[in-house]
Amino acid sequence: MSVRRYSGGVTMHDVAAMAGVSIKTVSNVVNGYPYIRPETKRRVEEAIDHLGYQLNITARNLRQGRTGMIGLALPELSLPYFAELADSVIAAAEDVGLTVLVELTGAVRQREIDVLKSERRRLSDGLLFSPLALGQEDAGLLDVGYPLVLLGERIFDGPADHVTMANVDAARAATEYLIASGRRRIALIGAHPGERIGTAGLRETGYRRAIEAAGLAVDPALIVEAGLWHRSTGAEAMHRLLDSGAPVDAVFALNDAMALGALHALHDRRLAVPDDVAVIGFDDIDEAKYSTPTLTTVSPGREQIARTAVDLLHGRIDGTADGPFEQVVADFSIVVRESTAPPR
Amino acid sequence: MSVRRYSGGVTMHDVAAMAGVSIKTVSNVVNGYPYIRPETKRRVEEAIDHLGYQLNITARNLRQGRTGMIGLALPELSLPYFAELADSVIAAAEDVGLTVLVELTGAVRQREIDVLKSERRRLSDGLLFSPLALGQEDAGLLDVGYPLVLLGERIFDGPADHVTMANVDAARAATEYLIASGRRRIALIGAHPGERIGTAGLRETGYRRAIEAAGLAVDPALIVEAGLWHRSTGAEAMHRLLDSGAPVDAVFALNDAMALGALHALHDRRLAVPDDVAVIGFDDIDEAKYSTPTLTTVSPGREQIARTAVDLLHGRIDGTADGPFEQVVADFSIVVRESTAPPR
DNA sequence: GCAGTCACCTACAACGATGTACGATCGCCG
DNA sequence: CGGCGATCGTACATCGTTGTAGGTGACTGC
Numbered sequence: 001m002s003v004r005r006y007s008g009g010v011t012m013h014d015v016a017a018m019a020g021v022s023i024k025t026v027s028n029v030v031n032g033y034p035y036i037r038p039e040t041k042r043r044v045e046e047a048i049d050h051l052g053y054q055l056n057i058t059a060r061n062l063r064q065g066r067t068g069m070i071g072l073a074l075p076e077l078s079l080p081y082f083a084e085l086a087d088s089v090i091a092a093a094e095d096v097g098l099t100v101l102v103e104l105t106g107a108v109r110q111r112e113i114d115v116l117k118s119e120r121r122r123l124s125d126g127l128l129f130s131p132l133a134l135g136q137e138d139a140g141l142l143d144v145g146y147p148l149v150l151l152g153e154r155i156f157d158g159p160a161d162h163v164t165m166a167n168v169d170a171a172r173a174a175t176e177y178l179i180a181s182g183r184r185r186i187a188l189i190g191a192h193p194g195e196r197i198g199t200a201g202l203r204e205t206g207y208r209r210a211i212e213a214a215g216l217a218v219d220p221a222l223i224v225e226a227g228l229w230h231r232s233t234g235a236e237a238m239h240r241l242l243d244s245g246a247p248v249d250a251v252f253a254l255n256d257a258m259a260l261g262a263l264h265a266l267h268d269r270r271l272a273v274p275d276d277v278a279v280i281g282f283d284d285i286d287e288a289k290y291s292t293p294t295l296t297t298v299s300p301g302r303e304q305i306a307r308t309a310v311d312l313l314h315g316r317i318d319g320t321a322d323g324p325f326e327q328v329v330a331d332f333s334i335v336v337r338e339s340t341a342p343p344r
Numbered sequence: 345m346s347v348r349r350y351s352g353g354v355t356m357h358d359v360a361a362m363a364g365v366s367i368k369t370v371s372n373v374v375n376g377y378p379y380i381r382p383e384t385k386r387r388v389e390e391a392i393d394h395l396g397y398q399l400n401i402t403a404r405n406l407r408q409g410r411t412g413m414i415g416l417a418l419p420e421l422s423l424p425y426f427a428e429l430a431d432s433v434i435a436a437a438e439d440v441g442l443t444v445l446v447e448l449t450g451a452v453r454q455r456e457i458d459v460l461k462s463e464r465r466r467l468s469d470g471l472l473f474s475p476l477a478l479g480q481e482d483a484g485l486l487d488v489g490y491p492l493v494l495l496g497e498r499i500f501d502g503p504a505d506h507v508t509m510a511n512v513d514a515a516r517a518a519t520e521y522l523i524a525s526g527r528r529r530i531a532l533i534g535a536h537p538g539e540r541i542g543t544a545g546l547r548e549t550g551y552r553r554a555i556e557a558a559g560l561a562v563d564p565a566l567i568v569e570a571g572l573w574h575r576s577t578g579a580e581a582m583h584r585l586l587d588s589g590a591p592v593d594a595v596f597a598l599n600d601a602m603a604l605g606a607l608h609a610l611h612d613r614r615l616a617v618p619d620d621v622a623v624i625g626f627d628d629i630d631e632a633k634y635s636t637p638t639l640t641t642v643s644p645g646r647e648q649i650a651r652t653a654v655d656l657l658h659g660r661i662d663g664t665a666d667g668p669f670e671q672v673v674a675d676f677s678i679v680v681r682e683s684t685a686p687p688r
Numbered sequence: 689g690c691a692g693t694c695a696c697c698t699a700c701a702a703c704g705a706t707g708t709a710c711g712a713t714c715g716c717c718g
Numbered sequence: 719c720g721g722c723g724a725t726c727g728t729a730c731a732t733c734g735t736t737g738t739a740g741g742t743g744a745c746t747g748c
Contacts, residue, residue, distance in 0.1 A: 011704055022728050027706060035725055057467050058411060059704035061402045062733050069445075069467075076431055078630055083427035087420055090448055099464060101413075102446050104434055120443060122401050123413075231634035260634055267636040286422055290575035290604055292611040292636050355734055366698045371736060379695050403734035406703050 010053045018047040030055060069099045070313055071127040073115045075107040079230070079257060080285040081302075082130070085151075088306035089128060096314050098125075107132035107228075116144055125317045128309055131155065136197045147316035149309050153199040161316065162327045163309045165300040167199060170332040171206025172213075174280050174298050175252055177334055179214045181342045183250035183278055186211065187222040189237045189262055190229055190254030203254050203282065221246040226258060234261025242269055248277055250340075256281035256288050256297055263291060263339070279339040293338035301330040354397045362391040374399060413443045414657055415471040417459045419451040423574070423601060424629040425646075426474070429495075432650035433472060440658050442469075451572070453477035460488055469661045472653050475499065480541045491660035493653050497543040505660065506671045507653045509644040511543060514676040515550025516557075518624050518642050519596055521678055523558045525686045527594035527622055530555065531566040533581045533606055534573055534598030547598050547626065565590040570602060578605025586613055592621055594684075600625035600632050600641055607635060607683070623683040637682035645674040 012030075016023040021044060028036055029044040047053070061067045070093060077083045090100045101124055105111040112131050121127065126147030131154045134141065139158040142148060148160040153167055178186050188207050192200035204223070211218050224241050226233040234253055238261065241248060253259035259281030266273050273279055273293055281288060284299035308328050315321030356374075360367040365384060372380055373388040391397070405411045414437060421427045434444045445468055449455040456475050465471065470491030475498045478485065483502040486492060492504040497511055522530050532551050536544035548567070555562050568585050570577040578597055582605065585592060597603035603625030610617050617623055617637055625632060628643035652672050659665030 013704080023704090024706075024729080025727060028727085031706085035727090037726065040726080054466055055463060056406075056704050057463055058402060058405045059733090060706075062400075062406050062735085063704080063706050065733075067402060077421065077427045077434075078431050080424065080427070080631075083421045083424070083430075086427075086446070087422050087448065090421075090446060099445060099467070101443060102430070102434060104431065104438075119399065119401060122398060123443070231630065235634060260631075264634045264636050264638075286575065287424075287604075287631060290579060290608045292608050294608075357734080367734090368699080368736075369697060372697085375736085379697085381696065384696080400734050403703090404736075406705085406733090407735045407737085409703070 010051045011056070012053070014051055015044065015047045015053050018051060019043040066125050066317070067123055068097065069101050069124040070310075070317075071101050071103055071115070071120060071124040071129075073103045073105055073112070073127060073129045073131075075130070075132045076104055077102075080287055081255065081257070081283045084285060085130075085302055085306060088303050089310060092303075092307045092310040096310060098310070098314065105132070109133035113138075113141060116141060121146060126313045128313060147313055149313045149316075151305065151309055153197070153202055156197060156327075159325065161309075161312045161325050163305050163312065164327065164329055165305070166329050166332055167202035168206040168209070170282070170298045170300065171203035171252070171254075172210040173206075173332070173334055174282065175207045175210035176214070177296075177336075178250045178252065178278055178280060178340065179210065179216070181278065181340060184216060185219070185222065185246075185248050186250040186252060187224060187241055187246075187248045188252050188254070189224050189234060189241070190226040190258050191223050192227070193225055200254055207252060219246070222248065226254075229255045229258050231257050231261035231264070234258025235265040236261075238262040238265035239268075242266075242271075250278040251280070253279065253281050256283040256285045256295060259295055259297065259339075260287065260291055263293075263295070273339050274341045278341075280334075284335055288335075288337070291339075296337045296340040297335055299333050299335050301332060305330045354395045355400070356397070358395055359388065359391045359397050362395065363387040410469050410661070411467055412441065413445050413468040414654075414661075415445050415447055415459070415464060415468040415473075417447045417449055417456070417471060417473045417475075419474070419476045420448055421446075424631055425599065425601070425627045428629060429474075429646055429650060432647050433654060436647075436651045436654040440654060442654070442658065449476070451476035457482075457485060460485060465490060470657045472657060491657055493657045493660075495649065495653055497541070497546055500541060500671075503669065505653075505656045505669050507649050507656065508671065508673055509649070510673050510676055511546035512550040512553070514626070514642045514644065515547035515596070515598075516554040517550075517676070517678055518626065519551045519554035520558070521640075521680075522594045522596065522622055522624060522684065523554065523560070525622065525684060528560060529563070529566065529590075529592050530594040530596060531568060531585055531590075531592045532596050532598070533568050533578060533585070534570045534602050535567050536571070537569055544598055551596060563590070566592065570598075573599045573602050575601050575605035575608070578602025579609040580605075582606040582609035583612075586610075586615075594622040595624070597623065597625050600627040600629045600639060603639055603641065603683075604631065604635055607637075607639070617683050618685045622685075628679055632679075632681070635683075640681045640684040641679055643677050643679050645676060649674045 012023045012026045015026045026044055029041055072089050074082045093100045103115055112134050128149050130151040135154055139155050142158040142160050150160050150162045153164055191204055195201035208218050224237040226237045251262050253262050259279055266277055271277055281295050281297040284297045288295035288297050356367045356370045359370045370388055373385055416433050418426045437444045447459055449459055456477050472493050474495040479498055483499050486502040486504050494504050494506045497508055535548055539545035552562050568581045570581040595606050597606050603623055610621055615621055625639050625641040628641045632639035632641050
């Protein structure tokens with residue numbers, strides 16, 4: 001029934017002419033308007049089939065003032081956590097009939113600012129934004145006038161809904177897990193010195209609380225900085241720590257990529273994981289299941305985050321949600337694998 | 345200068361009224377039409393600033409019949425190769441002024457078919473499509489009537505431009521590299537038995553050619569199947585191979601994810617890489633630099649593939665390219681790392 | 689002094705859909 | 719039989735932009 005070529009020029013007008021009805025009736029059929037005689041509906045549908053008609057979404061968008069698209073602004077897809085997050089967001093959006101437009105900021109401050117005012121914003125009904133360079137002092141920039149949902153821990157109490165992880169609690173739980181399995185010299189990799197708000201600052205806070213609650217001392221020599229959280233920076237940080245000569249029996253890397261880099265560095269130095277050093281990460285990326293050894297990590301409920309964020313945004317867009325801005329904290333759990341087995 | 349809220353209802357009409365010109369003149373200013381008196385242009389620009397006007401892209405899209413968007417249909421972003429490819433494609437598209445709409449098929453046949461006819465196609469000017477479930481027999485489905493560029497090795501000589509890798513040559517080079525470093529019992533992981541066209545079939549062909557050219561025999565016991573190319577399936581395949589008892593001194597995994605899974609399995613079995621078994625992968629994902637040991641792999645020129653594909657599609661969209669369908673084969677290289685060092 | 693260009697701007701009609709308002713038909717009630 | 723509500727359709731304006739055609743001075747060249 002369908003035509004050979006993609007329905008280049010077929011419009012409702014053509015369908016209407018063929019079915020012998022008005023163009024609005026075609027529109028009504030397409031949109032499931034109930035009061036149409038079965039006979040009329042059938043004729044219209046036949047014409048649609050025959051002509052291979054497809055709705056011109058652009059025209060509908062213009063008329064309705066909505067596009068059915070949402071932006072998803074992320075640092076980069078090369079980082080597995082963000083790739084997997086994007087995957088989950090796209091799936092969640094699909095479920096509620098939204099299309100996702102991915103935009104990459106490279107974690108560059110100016111590009112994160114641009115994304116908020118980009119012309120593309122007129123093309124999407126709302127934005128899911130995971131900033132990495134903006135901080136609390138930029139909260140004012142977020143008063144944008146279109147539906148916005150924030151992801152991550154860079155900005156709190158901004159003028160937008162916010163989906164975040166229980167960073168402090170989760171980091172504390174991760175550290176406590178290491179302590180409970182007999183570790184005492186627990187390093188932290190990926191610190192951002194001086195930061196309080198932000199993923200690094202919050203997770204470090206959790207780490208400190210666990211150590212102090214256990215009656216141990218926080219040793220500054222064990223807290224290692226890493227600006228970007230890549231495999232490479234994790235490996236470098238691990239090397240710096242080992243070079244410093246400070247004794248270590250466990251490492252809490254603030255994300256999995258760094259943890260995997262650290263595993264690599266430890267292997268280079270002929271240190272056994274977990275026998276000499278235990279390693280725990282954060283994010284539960286797929287890769288953590290297949291590293292050598294497999295990586296114990298904090299699972300931050302990625303699916304839940306994606307779904308919640310999309311639902312919040314969706315609610316704001318179609319106006320079913322219009323209360324004060326919400327802050328949702330996702331559940332976490334610790335996934336125990338080989339890298340933290342107690343020392344023999 | 346700019347207004348507080350997002351420019352909700354400001355249209356060219358408002359700008360025109362404020363500047364005391366016709367709406368078309370505003371359009372001309374916005375679009376850089378040259379014949380406008382500097383004085384007029386200034387007045388219009390002031391009005392734009394003052395009102396915080398932003399062009400309504402949807403209206404322009406409707407009028408021009410183009411959207412400035414392209415679709416990118418991929419199996420999933422959880423696979424690092426595709427995530428990195430998406431990253432490169434989005435960057436390349438940005439450079440030529442195109443926005444990318446990512447669609448995930450999960451490598452499910454019906455969803456790959458749907459993506460070709462989806463309503464979203466009307467929202468994008470063209471499609472970059474990387475099928476995994478469709479095959480040569482489906483080439484007919486690709487006669488879609490809108491600009492289409494294929495990625496990958498599932499379909500050749502379809503009615504579309506095509507960017508692919510030199511799979512046979514690259515796989516042959518990878519295998520030859522193993523042979524040259526002294527390996528003789530080289531297993532292949534990830535085969536799709538019976539497939540000739542398709543990534544697996546082509547790479548297996550390259551593998552066979554290298555073995556035969558070296559005067560060795562292809563041992564069917566060393567060719568292990570894996571349908572999906574994940575870390576998990578790579579690990580499982582490796583286990584099956586070792587369980588079979590066939591002696592092995594090297595593994596060519598048809599992608600990096602499986603190679604990393606294989607590394608993991610070898611570690612489980614207390615086999616040393618590269619001393620007992622060498623491992624080589626394919627894709628050169630970022631992770632391969634940081635595995636333990638680091639992974640030798642084939643780099644398929646991902647950036648080049650992304651850029652070429654976007655350029656081809658862009659050319660078809662704005663009509664600067666209208667010749668016969670092109671087939672571009674990207675350059676490859678072998679990246680040598682620890683996993684293939686010659687045995688001690 | 690008059691046609692022919694150039695520079696600059698405007699009016700109008702599209703692009704393809706949908707919301708609104710209203711007209712027609714039908715059955716059914718009192 | 720007149721009237722009324724429930725169905726079923728239509729005509730028209732409209733979303734915000736851009737292409738087309740055309741109009742108006744000013745300047746050039748002969």
